Amino acid sequence: MEEKIITPENAQPEKKKKILSCIQPSGIPTLGNYLGALKNWKLLSDEFDSAFAVADLHAITVRQDPKKLRQQITEVFALLLAIGLDPEKSIIFIQSQVPAHAQLAWILNCYTQFGEMARMTQFKDKSQSHADNVNVGLFSYPVLMAADILLYQADLVPVGADQKQHLEIARDIASRFNGIYGKTFTIPDPYIGKQGARVMSLHDPTKKMSKSDPNPKSFISVFDEPNTIMKKIRSAVTDSEGGVYYGEGKEGINNLMGIYSCCTGLTMEQIEKDFAGKGYGDFKNAVGEAVVEELRPVRERYNMLMKDQAYLMDMAAKGAETASRIADRTLHKAMKKCGFIVK
Ligand code: ATP
Ligand code: LTN
Numbered sequence: 001m002e003e004k005i006i007t008p009e010n011a012q013p014e015k016k017k018k019i020l021s022c023i024q025p026s027g028i029p030t031l032g033n034y035l036g037a038l039k040n041w042k043l044l045s046d047e048f049d050s051a052f053a054v055a056d057l058h059a060i061t062v063r064q065d066p067k068k069l070r071q072q073i074t075e076v077f078a079l080l081l082a083i084g085l086d087p088e089k090s091i092i093f094i095q096s097q098v099p100a101h102a103q104l105a106w107i108l109n110c111y112t113q114f115g116e117m118a119r120m121t122q123f124k125d126k127s128q129s130h131a132d133n134v135n136v137g138l139f140s141y142p143v144l145m146a147a148d149i150l151l152y153q154a155d156l157v158p159v160g161a162d163q164k165q166h167l168e169i170a171r172d173i174a175s176r177f178n179g180i181y182g183k184t185f186t187i188p189d190p191y192i193g194k195q196g197a198r199v200m201s202l203h204d205p206t207k208k209m210s211k212s213d214p215n216p217k218s219f220i221s222v223f224d225e226p227n228t229i230m231k232k233i234r235s236a237v238t239d240s241e242g243g244v245y246y247g248e249g250k251e252g253i254n255n256l257m258g259i260y261s262c263c264t265g266l267t268m269e270q271i272e273k274d275f276a277g278k279g280y281g282d283f284k285n286a287v288g289e290a291v292v293e294e295l296r297p298v299r300e301r302y303n304m305l306m307k308d309q310a311y312l313m314d315m316a317a318k319g320a321e322t323a324s325r326i327a328d329r330t331l332h333k334a335m336k337k338c339g340f341i342v343k
Contacts, residue, residue: 042085061141223299
């Protein structure tokens with residue numbers, strides 16, 4: 001057989017892998033969201049075909065004030081642009097503006113077992129913290145998340161470590177559907193960044209930093225002003241032992257070291273060396289300054305973007321239109337396989 005010579009002219013460009021991720025507008029995003037998720041999104045968006053969304057449908061699994069929710073959706077959408085995602089390169093949209101998400105979620109609900117959802121740790125945690133409102137949406141939250149991912153045939157899903165279990169369920173649901181009807185969905189892999197995978201609460205470093213934590217001292221918001229950041233880091237819970245090194249029983253210091261490492265690129269060993277013989281006061285100041293510098297450009301771009309709401313809504317509408325085109329293709333494919341009559 002004649003040997004085929006690959007030249008730049010006939011080379012088949014390797015198909016770019018697809019990534020998708022979402023963030024809930026359930027409060028002002030934290031440093032945990034930024035280091036665990038958003039910062040990676042920006043890096044990955046240069047390399048992959050990417051889609052990123054504000055998961056507002058997920059946010060109503062806990063009760064939201066409508067006025068506040070509307071504001072937070074806009075803020076988080078602006079944040080996606082402020083971290084440097086480029087709407088020319090990535091699809092950036094608001095989940096509820098793409099109806100296919102809710103439609104596919106319903107279908108996938110019927111291919112998900114009650115027992116699978118009942119063992120989700122996030123469901124167990126949130127049904128305790130919102131005991132007065134353990135609604136069915138909270139229960140089937142991971143199914144909507146699976147729909148988000150599968151609609152875009154994502155190969156990779158960049159998330160923080162807390163979402164790994166949900167990713168596994170998305171894979172199970174996709175494999176089950178493919179097993180019954182033939183290949184319909186790409187099976188997604190989680191992409192969990194190393195350092196920021198789990199930023200812990202400053203108040204209780206055994207719990208993850210969460211934007212819906214009622215104690216504002218427990219988290220740093222990406223929009224906090226420098227002096228607020230410094231104050232919050234200085235009052236972070238540590239231990240009485242006094243040395244800056246990574247170790248058991250030193251969750252507070254481990255957490256601050258993780259944050260510092262993410263912001264500066266230094267390894268844990270380098271940090272231990274740099275702060276050998278120094279106290280927590282010095283270390284906390286250094287961590288605070290590193291966080292301030294890390295968030296400064298994001299906050300500045302965000303403040304600019306929020307001045308032009310019409311631009312933001314126009315960008316969201318454009319993103320939703322592009323997202324719908326892709327999502328509808330997958331939705332219709334899945335619907336036909338199930339036996340629905342697609343218009
Ligand atoms: P909530 O606290 O309202 O449940 P959340 O703060 O967990 O929300 P999400 O919007 O659900 O945030 O998640 C957005 C992304 O941020 C996800 O990829 C999630 O894994 C990541 N993330 C959230 N909190 C942390 C954290 N403390 N450390 C690292 N990553 C995090
Ligand atoms: N549950 C997610 C947010 C989310 C998401 C998604 C993440 C909703 N849909 C799809 C990745 C892919 C969380 O991070 N808490």
